[in-house]
Amino acid sequence: MGKLFSISNYNEIKEFFHKKGLKCTPQRQAVLKVLQESKSYLSINKIHKNVKELLPETGLATVYRSLETLVELNLVVKVHLEDGCHSYAIAPEGHRHPIVCTDCNSVIEYTECPMEDLSKQISEQTGVQINTHFLQLFGKCKECQA
Amino acid sequence: MGKLFSISNYNEIKEFFHKKGLKCTPQRQAVLKVLQESKSYLSINKIHKNVKELLPETGLATVYRSLETLVELNLVVKVHLEDGCHSYAIAPEGHRHPIVCTDCNSVIEYTECPMEDLSKQISEQTGVQINTHFLQLFGKCKECQA
DNA sequence: CTCTAATTGAGAAAGTTTCTCAATTGTATA
DNA sequence: TATACAATTGAGAAACTTTCTCAATTAGAG
Numbered sequence: 001m002g003k004l005f006s007i008s009n010y011n012e013i014k015e016f017f018h019k020k021g022l023k024c025t026p027q028r029q030a031v032l033k034v035l036q037e038s039k040s041y042l043s044i045n046k047i048h049k050n051v052k053e054l055l056p057e058t059g060l061a062t063v064y065r066s067l068e069t070l071v072e073l074n075l076v077v078k079v080h081l082e083d084g085c086h087s088y089a090i091a092p093e094g095h096r097h098p099i100v101c102t103d104c105n106s107v108i109e110y111t112e113c114p115m116e117d118l119s120k121q122i123s124e125q126t127g128v129q130i131n132t133h134f135l136q137l138f139g140k141c142k143e144c145q146a
Numbered sequence: 147m148g149k150l151f152s153i154s155n156y157n158e159i160k161e162f163f164h165k166k167g168l169k170c171t172p173q174r175q176a177v178l179k180v181l182q183e184s185k186s187y188l189s190i191n192k193i194h195k196n197v198k199e200l201l202p203e204t205g206l207a208t209v210y211r212s213l214e215t216l217v218e219l220n221l222v223v224k225v226h227l228e229d230g231c232h233s234y235a236i237a238p239e240g241h242r243h244p245i246v247c248t249d250c251n252s253v254i255e256y257t258e259c260p261m262e263d264l265s266k267q268i269s270e271q272t273g274v275q276i277n278t279h280f281l282q283l284f285g286k287c288k289e290c291q292a
Numbered sequence: 293c294t295c296t297a298a299t300t301g302a303g304a305a306a307g308t309t310t311c312t313c314a315a316t317t318g319t320a321t322a
Numbered sequence: 323t324a325t326a327c328a329a330t331t332g333a334g335a336a337a338c339t340t341t342c343t344c345a346a347t348t349a350g351a352g
Contacts, residue, residue: 022299025299027299062299065300118260128286138280139277206333211310
C-alpha cells in the first residue's frame with residue numbers, strides 16, 4: 001500500500017523506515033500523523049482512539065509496536081508526566097525541552113538548553129561523564145495565569 | 147507498637163506522620179528505612195522484597211500505599227528511569243538532582259541547580275510561569291569509565 | 293506479478309496498580 | 323494502664339497496562 005495520508009515529509013519518513021529495513025505501513029504512518037497533528041502529549045489510549053479514526057481496524061498492540069519503532073527512529077519521544085504516566089509526542093526538531101502547563105496540559109517548546117555548560121561543570125566536579133539528560137518543566141501558561 | 151527500627155531521626159519522622167493525622171506504623175517505617183539505607187533507586191518489587199526481610203507479613207498493596215504516603219510527605223521521591231519504569235528513592239535534603247550511572251545504576255546527587263536563573267529567563271521569553279521542574283542526568287560514573 | 297520477510301489483528305498471557313473488606317493496631321483520652 | 327475509635331493492614335479480587343503468540347496479510351524487492 002502506498003501513501004495513505006498527507007504527511008508533509010512523506011518521502012523523508014519513508015526513507016527513515018527503509019534505511020533500517022522497516023516497512024512504511026499505514027499503521028505506522030497513522031500513529032505518526034496523529035502525533036504530528038497534536039500539539040500536546042498523547043497517551044497510548046488517546047493515540048489508539050485517534051488512529052482508529054483513520055484506520056478503524058488498527059489493534060492496540062500495533063500502536064504499542066509502532067510507538068516503540070518510532071521512538072527508536074527518534075521520530076517520537078516518550079515523556080513522563082507528573083503523575084508517573086507515560087505519554088508520547090512528536091520528537092521536536094533539534095534539542096528542545098517541553099514546558100507542560102499543569103492547568104490546560106498544552107505544551108510549549110523551549111529551545112534553549114542549559115545543559116551544554118552544565119555538563120562540563122558536572123564532569124569537573126563529580127567525575128561523571130554526562131551522556132543524556134531529561135528535563136521537563138511544569139508551570140502555568142500565559143492564558144491560564146488569568 | 148513502638149519504635150521498630152533504628153531510624154536515625156525517628157521522632158522527627160513520627161511528627162511528620164502525626165501532623166497529618168497519620169499513624170507511624172512499622173510498615174511505613176520499614177519502607178522508609180529500606181530507602182534510607184539504599185544508595186540507589188529501588189523498584190516497587192525490590193522495596194517489597196527488602197521490606198519483607200524486616201516485616202515478613204507485609205503485603206504488596208501496603209508497599210504501594212506507604213510509598214504514596216511518603217511521597218505526599220515529601221520524604222520520598224518517585225523517579226522515572228530511561229526505560230519508562232518507575233522507581234523510588236529517599237528524598238534528598240534540599241534541592242538536588244540525581245545523576246544515574248547507566249552502567250552500574252548507582253546514583254550521584256548533584257547539588258547545584260541551574261533552574262533558578264533559567265526560570266526567570268523562560269518567564270521573560272515565553273510568558274510561562276515555571277513552578278516545578280524535573281531534571282535527571284544520565285551518564286557514566288568514574289568507576290565505570292575504566 | 294511473484295516471492296519473501298516484516299507486520300498486523302486478535303486474543304491470551306503476563307505484569308502492574310488499585311480496590312474491597314474484615315481484622316488488626318496505633319494513639320488519644322480517660 | 324485500659325478503652326474506644328479511626329486509620330491501617332493483608333489477602334485476594336478486579337482493573338488496567340503491556341507484552342507475547344501465531345496464523346493471516348501485506349509492503350517492497352526483483
